[in-house]
Amino acid sequence: MVKVQLVTGPVEAQSLGRVLMHEHVALATVGLRENYPFLLSSRAEIVDRCVHRIGIVKAAGFDTIVDHTTFDLGRDPALLEEVSRRTGVNIVAATGIWISPPRWFQKRDADEIAQLFIGDLTTGIADTGIRAGVIKCALDRAGLMPAQEQILRAAARAHHATGAPISTHTWAEGRSGESQQRIFAEEGVDLGAVLIGHCGDTEDVGYLRRLLLKGSFIGMDRFGIEDYLSDERRAAVVAALCAEGFANQLMLSQDANSWSDRDLGLPIDPRRRHWHYLNLAERIIPMLRKLGVPSQQIDQMLIDNPRLLFERAHKNGDAVGTGI
Ligand SMILES: [Zn+2]
Numbered sequence: 001m002v003k004v005q006l007v008t009g010p011v012e013a014q015s016l017g018r019v020l021m022h023e024h025v026a027l028a029t030v031g032l033r034e035n036y037p038f039l040l041s042s043r044a045e046i047v048d049r050c051v052h053r054i055g056i057v058k059a060a061g062f063d064t065i066v067d068h069t070t071f072d073l074g075r076d077p078a079l080l081e082e083v084s085r086r087t088g089v090n091i092v093a094a095t096g097i098w099i100s101p102p103r104w105f106q107k108r109d110a111d112e113i114a115q116l117f118i119g120d121l122t123t124g125i126a127d128t129g130i131r132a133g134v135i136k137c138a139l140d141r142a143g144l145m146p147a148q149e150q151i152l153r154a155a156a157r158a159h160h161a162t163g164a165p166i167s168t169h170t171w172a173e174g175r176s177g178e179s180q181q182r183i184f185a186e187e188g189v190d191l192g193a194v195l196i197g198h199c200g201d202t203e204d205v206g207y208l209r210r211l212l213l214k215g216s217f218i219g220m221d222r223f224g225i226e227d228y229l230s231d232e233r234r235a236a237v238v239a240a241l242c243a244e245g246f247a248n249q250l251m252l253s254q255d256a257n258s259w260s261d262r263d264l265g266l267p268i269d270p271r272r273r274h275w276h277y278l279n280l281a282e283r284i285i286p287m288l289r290k291l292g293v294p295s296q297q298i299d300q301m302l303i304d305n306p307r308l309l310f311e312r313a314h315k316n317g318d319a320v321g322t323g324i
Pocket residue numbers: 022023024068255
């Protein structure tokens with residue numbers, strides 16, 4: 001039985017239930033509280049807000065969220081654990097680095113960086129004992145710079161060492177998924193153990209097909225971010241790919257959050273009024289059904305594919321020292 005590492009401990013992949021594969025709980029600027037505490041409410045208030053929001057996820061019928069908040073996005077493992085315990089929602093935490101590698105990482109090689117990721121996945125984050133369960137890495141508009149390449153290679157090596165899956169951030173317009181697949185393939189990663197994220201930001205079906213034909217899962221994971229692409233157009237791409245037989249490689253999610261210091265006190269962008277955890281349940285799933293996507297394929301995207309990603313990654317990794 002393949003185990004998935006939650007912030008509350010390991011569970012069998014089979015028991016993940018309905019999964020939101022790319023979300024966030026709390027996103028924070030690293031160092032902001034230490035330097036400008038007057039900008040922020042108390043940590044306890046933030047935790048309560050997250051508990052309330054994640055409780056809504058449970059009520060909407062989801063059992064698990066995969067939190068893609070790396071440490072440079074303000075990862076707080078104790079917060080994730082408390083939110084998970086108080087809501088009963090399974091939470092998987094991420095190791096890895098987002099789009100701009102912080103200073104320490106800029107001159108390190110992939111093996112040195114991989115050791116940090118492996119530590120998060122096997123012994124836990126800092127001294128919390130709370131372990132990450134997924135490896136995140138990213139490419140964005142800046143393209144493949146040397147520092148980002150070392151992070152991608154480090155993610156691949158941490159995957160080999162632990163059997164944890166890789167899940168990425170991309171800039172779909174720049175087709176960053178192709179560079180990611182190339183580097184992972186060079187590192188000997190089975191691309192079926194990789195989720196190329198943010199693919200729902202584009203209607204370039206040719207690009208998406210090329211990623212899919214190499215075996216990766218792709219994330220149609222930003223429903224509600226309509227300033228990039230409207231939900232109707234996002235749903236139409238999902239329906240088209242399902243009709244072509246790719247339902248077994250798509251993941252649905254929202255990249256939403258419970259709390260983000262970037263948006264504190266600012267008015268909600270009207271183009272993001274549906275950007276929240278309930279968008280899939282309330283609007284997108286009915287939209288997909290109307291476009292002819294059968295319930296069985298919707299379940300496949302929300303239940304079977306996340307489980308398969310963890311199972312395939314586990315099979316391909318050495319799983320050394322993970323205890324799972
Ligand atoms: Zn994200």
